[in-house]
Amino acid sequence: MAGSVLEIKDLHVSIEDKEILKGVNLTIKSGEFHAVMGPNGTGKSTLASAIMGHPKYEVTSGSITLDGEDVLEMEVDERARAGLFLAMQYPSEISGVTNSDFLRSSINARRAEGDEIPLMKFIKEMDEAMDFLEMDKNMAQRYLNEGFSGGEKKRNEILQLLMMKAEIGILDEIDSGLDIDALKVVAKGINKLRDENFGCLIITHYQRLLNYIEPDFVHVMMQGRVVKSGGSELSKRLEAEGYDWIKQELNIQDETINA
Numbered sequence: 001m002a003g004s005v006l007e008i009k010d011l012h013v014s015i016e017d018k019e020i021l022k023g024v025n026l027t028i029k030s031g032e033f034h035a036v037m038g039p040n041g042t043g044k045s046t047l048a049s050a051i052m053g054h055p056k057y058e059v060t061s062g063s064i065t066l067d068g069e070d071v072l073e074m075e076v077d078e079r080a081r082a083g084l085f086l087a088m089q090y091p092s093e094i095s096g097v098t099n100s101d102f103l104r105s106s107i108n109a110r111r112a113e114g115d116e117i118p119l120m121k122f123i124k125e126m127d128e129a130m131d132f133l134e135m136d137k138n139m140a141q142r143y144l145n146e147g148f149s150g151g152e153k154k155r156n157e158i159l160q161l162l163m164m165k166a167e168i169g170i171l172d173e174i175d176s177g178l179d180i181d182a183l184k185v186v187a188k189g190i191n192k193l194r195d196e197n198f199g200c201l202i203i204t205h206y207q208r209l210l211n212y213i214e215p216d217f218v219h220v221m222m223q224g225r226v227v228k229s230g231g232s233e234l235s236k237r238l239e240a241e242g243y244d245w246i247k248q249e250l251n252i253q254d255e256t257i258n259a
């Protein structure tokens, strides 16, 4: 399905009665790569969790729609089936479920009943994707993320992203903990998906990832909102100058949520 649009309007989110997101506006269309940056503790991961429907995060007002459909009305698995994919900042370990089984059931969950991916086709696609991401084949039979190194977890998130054929990907610090070669591999995986059927929101602290994945838009979050948006020149300026100039420009004393 070409041409998905994820629209976030005036989103307010609380955790345990504390308001974290205070009116986020963001629109991601397929074909577009958006980078979200911002100092620690300004709401970036909260935004990712709210989009995917983490039960701890209560949306108190505003809306999230995917192609006009109300995402907030969907359960987490329905959001995944609708084409949303989240690579978490800290992927969970699931003992007893192999990586390969997890992948296959995730793929099948997005397909109609009776139209499950044939096993041989799945194995072939997984082998190809693992080769492409330069992953050790034995990772397929290990329990999901259990004992994976930080970098292996991130690479494995990209394996899922490649195989799940998501329409909108949300990648939370997919570059954290990656060595230089792994960073290039992960970027290669994300760039492989760049076409008119896929849009992406890339949460990152560093230009070094964006050197490999050129974003079309860059957004800066402070105080639980997107306070500034621009093109790829914005992230380059942040790398060179930090955030102080934005705080001065917008008269923000304290960028954190509590301000």
Ligand SMILES: Nc1ncnc2c1ncn2[C@@H]1O[C@H](COP(=O)(O)OP(=O)(O)OP(=O)(O)O)[C@@H](O)[C@H]1O
Binding pocket: 015, 016, 020, 038, 039, 040, 041, 042, 043, 044, 045, 046, 047, 056, 089, 257
């Ligand atoms: N489950 C939670 N319980 C209590 N507070 C939370 C919870 N989740 C997030 N917060 C608070 O919400 C604020 C925003 O957190 P969030 O993880 O969204 O920040 P972030 O922008 O992703 O930061 P970082 O760049 O460090 O990953 C922080 O002050 C954090 O402590």
Ligand SMILES: [Mg+2]
Binding pocket: 044, 045, 046, 089, 172
């Ligand atoms: Mg975070």
